[in-house]
Amino acid sequence: MQISVIGCGYLGAVHAAALAVMGHEVVGIDVDERKIADLSQSRAPFFEPGLPEALTEGFAAGRLAFSSEISEAKNATVHFIAVGTPQKAGSNAADLTYVFAAVEALMPHLKPGDLVVGKSTVPVGTARRIAELIAPTDARLAWNPEFLREGFAVNDSMHPDRIVYGLADDGNRDELKQVLDAVYATPIAEGAPVLVTELETAELVKVSANAFLATKISFINSMAEIAEATGADVTELADAIGLDARIGRRFLNAGVGFGGGCLPKDIRALMAHADEIGVGDSVAFLKEVDEVNLRRRAHVVSLAAEMLGGSVAGKRISLLGLSFKPESDDIRDSPALSIARLLSEDGASVVATDPEAIENARRVLTTVEYADSVESTVANADLVILLTEWKSFVQIDPSALSPLVSAAKIIDGRNVLDAQRWLAAGWDYRGMGRYRHEATGH
Numbered sequence: 001m002q003i004s005v006i007g008c009g010y011l012g013a014v015h016a017a018a019l020a021v022m023g024h025e026v027v028g029i030d031v032d033e034r035k036i037a038d039l040s041q042s043r044a045p046f047f048e049p050g051l052p053e054a055l056t057e058g059f060a061a062g063r064l065a066f067s068s069e070i071s072e073a074k075n076a077t078v079h080f081i082a083v084g085t086p087q088k089a090g091s092n093a094a095d096l097t098y099v100f101a102a103v104e105a106l107m108p109h110l111k112p113g114d115l116v117v118g119k120s121t122v123p124v125g126t127a128r129r130i131a132e133l134i135a136p137t138d139a140r141l142a143w144n145p146e147f148l149r150e151g152f153a154v155n156d157s158m159h160p161d162r163i164v165y166g167l168a169d170d171g172n173r174d175e176l177k178q179v180l181d182a183v184y185a186t187p188i189a190e191g192a193p194v195l196v197t198e199l200e201t202a203e204l205v206k207v208s209a210n211a212f213l214a215t216k217i218s219f220i221n222s223m224a225e226i227a228e229a230t231g232a233d234v235t236e237l238a239d240a241i242g243l244d245a246r247i248g249r250r251f252l253n254a255g256v257g258f259g260g261g262c263l264p265k266d267i268r269a270l271m272a273h274a275d276e277i278g279v280g281d282s283v284a285f286l287k288e289v290d291e292v293n294l295r296r297r298a299h300v301v302s303l304a305a306e307m308l309g310g311s312v313a314g315k316r317i318s319l320l321g322l323s324f325k326p327e328s329d330d331i332r333d334s335p336a337l338s339i340a341r342l343l344s345e346d347g348a349s350v351v352a353t354d355p356e357a358i359e360n361a362r363r364v365l366t367t368v369e370y371a372d373s374v375e376s377t378v379a380n381a382d383l384v385i386l387l388t389e390w391k392s393f394v395q396i397d398p399s400a401l402s403p404l405v406s407a408a409k410i411i412d413g414r415n416v417l418d419a420q421r422w423l424a425a426g427w428d429y430r431g432m433g434r435y436r437h438e439a440t441g442h
């Protein structure tokens with residue numbers, strides 16, 4: 001099939017490459033010419049494992065192209081909308097400007113019978129508005145939310161655990177379902193379940209999935225707060241409750257909380273939209289979810305001050321990790337960046353490293369010094385804080401770092417380090433909601 005993907009960011013670039021690998025002829029379109037220049041040369045414009053290989057495969061097969069000209073979408077019959085829907089400045093609501101700009105730019109190139117497929121995450125009701133907007137072109141609309149995770153985006157796109165088609169129940173449903181079944185023939189053949197819903201349900205499935213994940217993380221972080229106040233250990237607690245299959249262990253990792261370009265803005269957009277339509281009370285709990293999450297960042301800063309004798313001012317603090325999660329260079333709403341900013345504001349001298357996110361961080365945070373290696377980052381540190389659980393950080397040998405630092409003190413912001421090993425190497429180790437032990441080593 002001939003497919004266009006409008007918007008080639010973290011979602012769209014991966015989606016375009018994955019569709020080409022699946023055998024379709026794909027053109028990816030973006031208004032960002034730098035991104036298109038990179039992608040056209042088969043270079044991933046951001047770090048995402050597997051994306052360079054997928055781009056290479058798509059280009060080698062002659063099935064993938066990128067352009068900044070929307071007119072290049074004219075030969076496609078299926079058009080995915082994958083542009084950003086960030087939080088509006090000064091409000092919790094989603095900014096839909098890019099979605100409507102993309103649809104309006106695409107409209108002159110739509111042919112009767114084309115299928116426009118929304119993939120961006122939007123407030124319920126957006127799809128219906130777009131369907132009305134494109135009606136004069138005789139193109140049709142579907143909403144097909146995306147559930148991929150950054151860091152696993154290519155694999156999640158090739159092997160989704162479910163595929164949701166939002167299709168208006170107006171007599172054309174079977175025909176449109178067949179088109180989408182052809183788009184997703186490869187994962188469907190592998191057994192990916194397909195769910196067909198009304199447009200509104202498909203839109204709501206997406207935001208409610210993210211709201212549930214955010215709630216699960218804030219739940220365990222609330223328990224971390226209780227554990228901190230009572231001497232319990234939240235990791236043991238998560239292991240114990242997670243063995244109940246109704247609860248499940250995944251997404252019960254307490255720490256500095258969730259960030260990224262989706263979970264935070266999606267729960268806020270859901271609250272804003274629910275307020276707007278008069279059902280704000282239904283999701284009022286998400287305000288607490290957001291607040292618990294943001295408190296984790298402040299908590300790390302207070303813990304740092306406590307470990308440094310009452311204040312971080314004038315202290316050298318080393319941060320391991322800048323991206324919002326490992327295997328990604330994405331720093332959108334990253335807890336690590338907020339913590340770096342708060343520590344600098346409190347007068348600490350902050351030095352940070354990350355395997356992939358330094359360049360992105362440098363552009364938005366200038367009060368921090370950046371270093372290329374763990375060793376140069378921790379040199380003469382009064383305190384080390386792990387904020388993103390990159391494998392290379394989790395595997396650090398604590399005794400190799402001890403001679404480099406001014407004081408062997410570490411906060412494990414993701415509860416991923418082997419506490420006993422760090423304690424045995426003489427470090428003052430503090431996790432998030434974990435038992436407090438005294439160092440046992442030299």
Ligand SMILES: NC(=O)C1=CN([C@@H]2O[C@H](COP(=O)(O)OP(=O)(O)OC[C@H]3O[C@@H](n4cnc5c(N)ncnc54)[C@H](O)[C@@H]3O)[C@@H](O)[C@H]2O)C=CC1
Nearest residue numbers: 007008009010011030031032083084085098102120121146
């Ligand atoms: N990043 C992720 O893992 C996932 C994102 N989503 C949703 O997908 C959407 C996109 O997210 P990201 O890719 O992360 O954002 P992003 O900011 O990385 O990418 C958005 C892209 O759209 C482009 N764009 C903006 N206006 C355009 C226009 N008129 N025509 C063509 N291109 C245009 C931008 O230049 C940018 O490259 C959002 O709604 C997000 O919530 C959904 C699932 C996963």
Ligand SMILES: O=C(O)[C@H]1O[C@H](OP(=O)(O)OP(=O)(O)OC[C@H]2O[C@@H](n3ccc(=O)[nH]c3=O)[C@H](O)[C@@H]2O)[C@H](O)[C@@H](O)[C@@H]1O
Nearest residue numbers: 146147148149150217251252253257258259260262324325
């Ligand atoms: O809509 C989206 O964009 C995507 O948002 C999330 O994916 P992503 O943002 O890539 O990352 P997650 O793996 O969900 O992690 C989000 C944040 O939660 C944090 N987290 C995750 C799990 C956990 O147990 N504890 C925890 O603090 C991570 O460190 C990270 O900061 C969802 O998992 C995807 O299904 C969804 O498609």
